[in-house]
Amino acid sequence: MTEPGFGRLLATIVLAAACAFLIYAGIITFFVNPYIAHHTWSQVDRNLRVYGDDTGAGGESVYFIGNSQVIHDLDPAVVEEVLAGSNLSLRVHNLGVDDDTPLQRLIELRGILEARPRMVILGYSYTSFSNLTRYVPDDNLALLSGKLRLDPASRSLFSPDQLALIDGNWFGELLFKRKFIIPSIRKVFGIHLQERDNIVNDTMTYEQKLIIAKNPYDAFLAPVYPEENVQKEAFRHLARELEAANITVVYVTMPLDPMRSETIPDATRENFSLFMNATGVRSLDLERAYGSADFMDLVHMNRYGREKFSGSVGALILGEVRPGAV
Amino acid sequence: MQFNSVEYLVFFIAVALVIHALRERRYQHAFLVAASLLFYWVSGGIFILLMLFVTMVTFLGGAALEGETDRRRRKGLLAVTTAITLAILGFFKYYDFAIASANELFTAWGVPAALPYLQTALPIGISFYTFHALSYIFDIYLGRLKPTRSLTEYTLYITFFPQLVSGPIIRAREFLPQLRDRLVITPGNVKYGVTRMAVGIVKKVVIADNLAYYVDLVFSNPAVPVQESNSFFIISGTILFGLQIYFDFSGYIDIAIGSAAILGLILPENFNNPYFSASPTEFWRRWNITLSAFIRDYVYIPLGGNRRGKLRTYANAFFSMLLCGIWHGASWNFFLWGAFHGLLLSVHKALVDWNPGRRVRVALGMGGAAPDGGDSDVSFGVRGADAPIRITPVTIAKILVTQYFIFLGWLIFRVHDLDDLLYCLHEFIFIDWQSMVNGLTKYRDILQTNLLLLGAVTVVLLILLSRRLRKQGIDGIVNFDYVKAIRDLSLPWYGLFILVVILLLLCVSPSASPEFIYFQF
Numbered sequence: 001m002t003e004p005g006f007g008r009l010l011a012t013i014v015l016a017a018a019c020a021f022l023i024y025a026g027i028i029t030f031f032v033n034p035y036i037a038h039h040t041w042s043q044v045d046r047n048l049r050v051y052g053d054d055t056g057a058g059g060e061s062v063y064f065i066g067n068s069q070v071i072h073d074l075d076p077a078v079v080e081e082v083l084a085g086s087n088l089s090l091r092v093h094n095l096g097v098d099d100d101t102p103l104q105r106l107i108e109l110r111g112i113l114e115a116r117p118r119m120v121i122l123g124y125s126y127t128s129f130s131n132l133t134r135y136v137p138d139d140n141l142a143l144l145s146g147k148l149r150l151d152p153a154s155r156s157l158f159s160p161d162q163l164a165l166i167d168g169n170w171f172g173e174l175l176f177k178r179k180f181i182i183p184s185i186r187k188v189f190g191i192h193l194q195e196r197d198n199i200v201n202d203t204m205t206y207e208q209k210l211i212i213a214k215n216p217y218d219a220f221l222a223p224v225y226p227e228e229n230v231q232k233e234a235f236r237h238l239a240r241e242l243e244a245a246n247i248t249v250v251y252v253t254m255p256l257d258p259m260r261s262e263t264i265p266d267a268t269r270e271n272f273s274l275f276m277n278a279t280g281v282r283s284l285d286l287e288r289a290y291g292s293a294d295f296m297d298l299v300h301m302n303r304y305g306r307e308k309f310s311g312s313v314g315a316l317i318l319g320e321v322r323p324g325a326v
Numbered sequence: 327m328q329f330n331s332v333e334y335l336v337f338f339i340a341v342a343l344v345i346h347a348l349r350e351r352r353y354q355h356a357f358l359v360a361a362s363l364l365f366y367w368v369s370g371g372i373f374i375l376l377m378l379f380v381t382m383v384t385f386l387g388g389a390a391l392e393g394e395t396d397r398r399r400r401k402g403l404l405a406v407t408t409a410i411t412l413a414i415l416g417f418f419k420y421y422d423f424a425i426a427s428a429n430e431l432f433t434a435w436g437v438p439a440a441l442p443y444l445q446t447a448l449p450i451g452i453s454f455y456t457f458h459a460l461s462y463i464f465d466i467y468l469g470r471l472k473p474t475r476s477l478t479e480y481t482l483y484i485t486f487f488p489q490l491v492s493g494p495i496i497r498a499r500e501f502l503p504q505l506r507d508r509l510v511i512t513p514g515n516v517k518y519g520v521t522r523m524a525v526g527i528v529k530k531v532v533i534a535d536n537l538a539y540y541v542d543l544v545f546s547n548p549a550v551p552v553q554e555s556n557s558f559f560i561i562s563g564t565i566l567f568g569l570q571i572y573f574d575f576s577g578y579i580d581i582a583i584g585s586a587a588i589l590g591l592i593l594p595e596n597f598n599n600p601y602f603s604a605s606p607t608e609f610w611r612r613w614n615i616t617l618s619a620f621i622r623d624y625v626y627i628p629l630g631g632n633r634r635g636k637l638r639t640y641a642n643a644f645f646s647m648l649l650c651g652i653w654h655g656a657s658w659n660f661f662l663w664g665a666f667h668g669l670l671l672s673v674h675k676a677l678v679d680w681n682p683g684r685r686v687r688v689a690l691g692m693g694g695a696a697p698d699g700g701d702s703d704v705s706f707g708v709r710g711a712d713a714p715i716r717i718t719p720v721t722i723a724k725i726l727v728t729q730y731f732i733f734l735g736w737l738i739f740r741v742h743d744l745d746d747l748l749y750c751l752h753e754f755i756f757i758d759w760q761s762m763v764n765g766l767t768k769y770r771d772i773l774q775t776n777l778l779l780l781g782a783v784t785v786v787l788l789i790l791l792s793r794r795l796r797k798q799g800i801d802g803i804v805n806f807d808y809v810k811a812i813r814d815l816s817l818p819w820y821g822l823f824i825l826v827v828i829l830l831l832l833c834v835s836p837s838a839s840p841e842f843i844y845f846q847f
Contacts, residue, residue: 017825024832
């Protein structure tokens, strides 16, 4: 074998590396980006855009933030209709994010403060305050790196690995997207893995609800303990910063199907109540305010429930903005 | 500094450029020592002082041994140097384990005891540089090596960064002569080294790290029933772990050998198709070759090897493997793993000695002379390591039986909790076939996808190797030196190889890469 010269060998290696990166960028552009366009991170991205649009716009808004329950349960049109009936013109935004927790919401805090809404309603369930709850999905941090700005107190609540994702650059984001390559290609070619979880997106039957309600390992049953945890700290920081900016803050314990409510231990409710009272944030407990017929599954409402709940939220806003109107 | 990190790539390129630029041999050595110490400092911090202390003690010990002619004094010098070196290793590696065991023992006897723990991380690479230092002393004592007068060269032998953290364990008599000439970086070396490093990084990042996810999933809490498919999980987890540890460790070794090769230095091979071994003895000639050669030369043979009767030979083999297990770490599972392999070697040796097949042939008057060498000699390491594998139906059967036990050993190696281990062994040995069916049914989509992928890769490889397959059959494929074949590719094809490697790394590597498994040893 004739040995190649250094120059030709190194040029070959560099050229091969450049071609590999180009092909990789192509795969990300044509397979991955369309695939992840509607993942959870895009909900956060949408929220950041809402805050950006509202900043300096002069109009008055009400932000309802929280987890997937907010996404399903709140119809802003119904709320705005209730407000309009009392001659109150406020734009209501449903800013729910799947699997959201107070810690995750800290990545939006700076945007909310700059948008200066009239009121922020935080809608969560007990599970969001459990120390067993998943903190923040890496995707939501890595795919938005560069757009996220955290104050020092918020930064202190994230782990070094999470901060590395938050502080990442476009190249890191490009590399991070490799985890979606195989699922995106699988989707393009129609290869689906078996459904292993009991996820039902349509309305559940009573029997289906019963099966899930009886599952003692359901993530929704993660208990709240009296001890401090990062979610509680994050909530306190969130509420304190918003109130310091003269933004009205209300916490709503989101409605649950009575079958789910029955399985939540009283200790969790008591511990949560003690925590919420200590924060001084005004709170409204709607956990058991609706019947089973208003839910599509154990935690998300159907359209009947959504209308009722949205009406209640309208009344809540009226009560806060115009005391005595309700 | 992980071998599979961008930091290492930048560090290595900088080192190679400086070595290439330096004209004087001694400056090259001095720079390589400095670079190696920097490499260790980044990963091991203050423990660098420990490594330098061991280096000094053994350097001075070697010099003193050379100048001493009195046999008793030589023995004394060897004992002192060895004791100091091993005491440091033992203190850091086994102190906490000994204290924990003592506390447990005292508690069991009803004596309240809380002896204090050291609770410090194991200095990185301590097991490897200790063995390097010991082999230097032993070889001087045995008259196989003249001590070097250059402290720089000796320090480079101990600290040379490609082999510092996880081997391969190179002998001073193999390494030091390479330093007599100026290190020359040639395009041929670079091409071979880059090929070797590329293969290693693919083994580690693309294969081992992806397997790690499933293995950790199975063994994080193996005794928790997963919908009645635990036999399936334990067996598949064990097989995947066996593959993970091979690709992880041999990947590391490939990167080490490749890095050294680019700098113009040769490190010994450490693996040679270990999972094609047809006996436990052969396995230890093909797996972690430099460690098993070290144990053969400095433990098994000094104990008497196979020269003192059959029973003593079995006992020597058992004790040597027990020591090999304990070397891996202060944990009962490594102790059991070593004992298990000691037992395998001894039983295999006894079976070969007994040789029922030969007895039958002799009884039938069909010949059957006593086996000469080969498997009848429970030796470890290099001897026969490069022997080509011959695939026949009988060999395949032998390989399958051998690998059943080797993988059973990996189960012992992987599961640290003794209760979990007992549970896993039960599931592995007494297979619950219903659980296997459940598991295969439940995960058939994942299995199908992976089999499809594996099938596609196999077809591509078979097409590429079709000429060799036609000429040499399956043996030609198994014994194929693919690194050499890739190195010999013309530049356009070589570029394609590099492109495929980088694409694999970009597309298939998991988000987080765990440390090399052998870093902990």
